[in-house]
Every structure is written in C-alpha cells, then in structure tokens.
Amino acid sequence: MPDSSIAPISQSVPEPSRRFCVAPMMDWTTPHFRYLARLLSRRTLLYTEMVTTGALIHGDTERFLRHDPLEYPLALQLGGSDAGELAHCARLAQQYGFDEVNLNVGCPSDRVQNNMIGACLMGHPAKVAEGVSAMIEATELPVTVKHRIGINGRESWDELCEFVETVAAAGCKTFIVHARIAILEGLSPKENRDIPPLKYDWVYRLKQQYPKLEIIINGGIKTFDECHDHLAHTDGVMLGREAYHNPWMLAGVDPAFFGEAAPVASRQEALRAMFPFIQQELDRGVYLTHITRHIMGLFLGMPGGRQFRRHLSENANKPGSGLEVIEQALAKIRQPAPDTAPA
DSSP: OOOTTOOOOOOOOOOOOOSEEEOOOTTTSSHHHHHHHHHHOSSOEEEEEEEEHHHHHHSOHHHHHOOOGGGOSEEEEEEOOOHHHHHHHHHHHHHTTOSEEEEEEOOOOHHHHTTTOGGGGGGOHHHHHHHHHHHHHHOSSOEEEEEEEEETTBOSHHHHHHHHHHHHHTTOOEEEEEEEEEOOSSOOHHHHTTSSOOOHHHHHHHHHHOTTSEEEEESSOOSHHHHHHHHTTSSEEEEOHHHHHSGGGGGGHHHHHHSOOOSOSSHHHHHHHTHHHHHHHHHTTOOHHHHHTTSGGGGTTSTTHHHHHHHHHHHTTSTTOOHHHHHHHHTTOOOOSOOOOOO
16 A cells, blocks of 8 residues: 655745746646646746636635645636626635735636636726726735737737736736737637737737836747746746646756756656645545546656556546555656656
8 A cells, every 4th residue: 555644845935936837727727736736846836727706706615715735836816807806806815825816818718708707808908907906905915917919809019008008007017928819709718729829029029118017928838948038038937738738847947947956856756745635635535536637747758658647547537546546557657767857
C-alpha cells in the first residue's frame, strides 16, 4: 500500500507577481490542478476557473471558493456585469483569502454572452468601468481585468484604447490582454482561441502608450524563449493550455523568471508530495478520476509516459480506486537520466 503519510512540501508564500501566470481555464484550473502546479512552482500566479457572480451569490459559495492554502498566491476570476453583484463577490474573494480578484472580459461563449458576461462586455466599456469601480470600493485586493484586443464590430486600435482608458479611469491598474479579437457569432470558444490572428504588437503598443499600467500578455504562448521575448515589451506573461498539458514546464519557472531554485527535483517527487492531498480528497468522497485527469500530462515526453496515462485512464474510474492506482502508474515510468527542470 502506498505511503500516504508523505508530508507536503513546506513553503512560505511569496508576494504575488504577475511576471508569470497560468490562465483561468474552465474545467481545467480546478483545485486539483492548482495544487500540482504549486508544487512545481512557488512563484507562478495561479487563477481559478471563471466563477459567475450568480453562482457565488445563489449557489454553493463554499464549493466554488474552496481551495487549499498551499495554492497561494491565487487569484479568483469572476464572470459578471452587475456592479452590486461584482462588489459582493469581491468582498467574498477577500473573505476567502484570495490575493487578487479578476474580471473576465474575454470569454466568447454564447452561454455567458446571454448573461452579459465575458468578451461581449468589450462593447460596453462604461459598464465594465462601473463594475470595476464597485469592486475596488468593496475590497482591498487588487482588481484586474482580463480581456481581448477587441470583438467583431469593435476591433480597431482606437476602440481598444477607449476600453483600456475607460476602465483605467475607474481605478484598474492591471490589464491581462489576450492578443486576439473574439468573434461573438459563428465560432466556438475553442475556435476563438485559434482562428482570430494573434496581434502581439498591439499588446506591446498598449504598454508603450500607457506605461503606468501593468500589461500582461496572453494567447498562444508555448515556450520560455517566447516568454522572454514578450517580457522585453510587457510586464508579465500568462500561459494557458501549454502549462496544463505539459505541467512539468512549471518546474522551470522559478529559476528562469525569478532566479530561485525549483521547489522539486523530479516529477515523481512532485506527484508523491501530492499524495496526502489526494488522500484527503478521496476521504471527502471525490472520485480518483476527477483528480488524476489533471496529472495526465506530468510525464509528457518521458519514457513510459504513455503507459502512465493509459493506466490512469483505465483504472482511476473504477470503484474504490485509491493511491495504489497512481503507484502502479508510476511504476510504468522509465527514467534513464536525471529529470531536470525545463530551462
């Protein structure tokens, strides 16, 4: 039987920095993924999935805001447009210990558009400013906005500047910019992450035009070399799918961007450090498969990595599955050389 008494890696919580962030991603940046990500990097700023104000106010608030203290520094992303509701949820963010509260002005899905949430709000800068102002008034936390460079019908440089200036005048100092427009009709959210062309130069121009604002760049970034190129023009980078599908890259963040040692020496060490948390979740009634789906990419590219993923896929969903399934999957990994953190 695996040893579930392994103590988690102890760490003091560093001051939040947006130099390197992992994007909020629905169904992906859950507490289970975030726990693994934090074991791999102490400095990466993590974001929750988007949570709507309606879900927090009228739903299971505790479930939506639950997180482990090990996840800090951690930002809560909200979806909403009603200033009063946003203010209420900003207060909840502070009450539950988050380090930042972020407003989603980038999600293009039809479902959120119908509720005046996400990218459609780029067509209503004054409404975003009203919400941001109410949030700032309600909390001591930093209030930030994540948005696109435009939406179809409002995709000019002048309209982007109007949006940023209007929201900045309400007190927002940090803008996380996905360097694509969002097309609100005819494309799925997935297509909206790939089809509209990336315009990184527009994000660079925002920083040039508004040097006192903190500008974080997002969209299509995959490598540390690309990150360093962007950091020559912006204040921070935000990665999404690449960090999720290949989480071991996060073990290189602290050395590459903060000049600090990586908190773990190997993928195995990181996963075993997660065992007490996994057991705690199992004891709460969480199915193992709901946890292991977030660790599938940990051994990406390693000998035995495919067998590791297959074993979890075929066995983690069986009734009563526990840590022994992960131990069996780990036994599939063949490691011919030291497992150094990515550079």
